Amino acid sequence: MVRLVMILLGVDYLRTRWRSLRMMGAASLLLGIVVFIDALDGALYFPITPFAVLLLLEGLATLAVAWTGMGGQRTLRYAKGIAFSLAAALILAGHHHGHFALSMIFGTLFLADGLLQIVSAHVVRYRTWRLATIGGGVEIALALFFYQPYPTHYVGTVPYCLGLGLIFGGWNLLLLSTRVRRLVSNPAVDSDAERPDNSDAATRAAMTNIEWDGPPAADEAALTVHVWTPVGSAKGEARRQPIVDRYIAAVDRNGVISTGHAALEAPDGIYVSLYPAVEFDRSPDDFARLLRATRENDVPGVFQPDYATESKAWCPSTVQVRIRNYDPARLRRFWDAYRQDTTYNLTSRNCSSSVSRALEAAIEGASTRVWGGLGGVGGLGGWRPFLRVITTPELWVAAQIRKRAATMAWTPGLTLDYARALSMLADPRPSGWVRMARLAMRKMVRSRRLDREPADDPSMLRTLVSDHRATAAKTNEEQR
Incomplete structure (x- = not known):
């Protein structure tokens, strides 16, 4: 993810913020370690119920606006909403069964990804295949950690995952800050050996927001x-x-x-x-x-x-x-x-x-x-x-x-x-809430026009049919 962030934001942007990125990474790494260690003794100080409620609200909100997405974006929103809602439901269900189900899900995901990475590395034998094999082994070790009940009998599953997420996120920010500190060009794009000229500033200003x-x-x-x-x-x-x-x-x-x-x-x-x-x-x-x-x-x-x-x-x-x-x-x-x-x-x-x-x-x-x-x-x-x-x-x-x-x-x-x-x-699209508000406003405008015009006015009927066809055509194009 580090290289992808470098590509999307550019070196010029990131190089001026390497100190802030380093501090954010260090804070995330330390907080993740604290959360992970806190879950090991079984006495949880992490506010798991409020976290589950927020997760559920986010999942339901995502599902509420998922239909406004376009093509793959719509599928991704539905997947995110269902995953968040399911995870929150299992957390709120509590007791042994909910925690056990979450542990099995996370363990299986780590196991499948680790095995796939090891097998593909040995088959393809690309330049860094040995490092990829080590990374796959780490994922399998994490899978075994989630599968076995020690030391919290699956109660610490959510804090474990949150802690690991903070640790990996912080580590990525530290790597990002280290890489961009003295960069002139972006190594994520190997052939871009020279710095962009000032013409890019005009392009950026023209495309803002x-x-x-x-x-x-x-x-x-x-x-x-x-x-x-x-x-x-x-x-x-x-x-x-x-x-x-x-x-x-x-x-x-x-x-x-x-x-x-x-x-x-x-x-x-x-x-x-x-x-x-x-x-x-x-x-x-x-x-x-x-x-x-x-x-x-x-x-x-x-x-x-x-x-x-x-x-x-x-x-x-x-x-x-x-x-x-x-x-x-x-x-x-x-x-x-x-x-x-x-x-x-x-x-x-x-x-x-x-x-x-x-x-x-x-x-x-x-x-x-x-x-x-x-x-x-x-x-x-x-x-x-x-x-x-x-x-x-x-x-x-x-x-x-x-x-x-x-x-x-x-x-x-x-x-x-x-x-x-x-x-x-x-090419960012409007958020689901913005898009839903726009659709609602269009519907309100059409309703008011219909109220003001006679129902038997042929020109009004032609306008409504034309609007409907234009909306349907745009929706079909977005889905493609």
């Missing part, structure tokens, strides 16, 4: 992420395998594997689409060998010239994600450096990893451009951009996707979800 009520229009200039899903790009009829054919690969009736494809297109002509220069065998036997991110699996690659050429030679992309708020200069610097190397590797340097890196370069500083302005304490809008970023649920989703891709491999499915999450961070 903008919220978009939907995705970019068809005629609006925007960065486009094209994704060919494994099922959508399979040559033959694919055998459906839930999750596998969404995030890894699809296998058709003839046994041929399709991994899908991803590309990034910018309005100024940049097109990032890396493909192997010579198509290699993707039979199941050979595919297992190619999964390793080692040098012996490097092959020559080629960058496709543009979307029109690629879609005509193959097929149109299955899904597109469009983002308004991006920096063309940063994207251009990234592309000028990245395209010098045409090496292709199925797991470590493929089409999806290329698109994800290009997307990160393009949206660097996006949150500061929107929420920062040029004023506030310390410049760039004070702490408002930071608070907006860390309180947006899509940040957690994007961070988890990025972590999974880093420990396994970038795939078109992960790139699609990552682009969707980043689009909600770069």
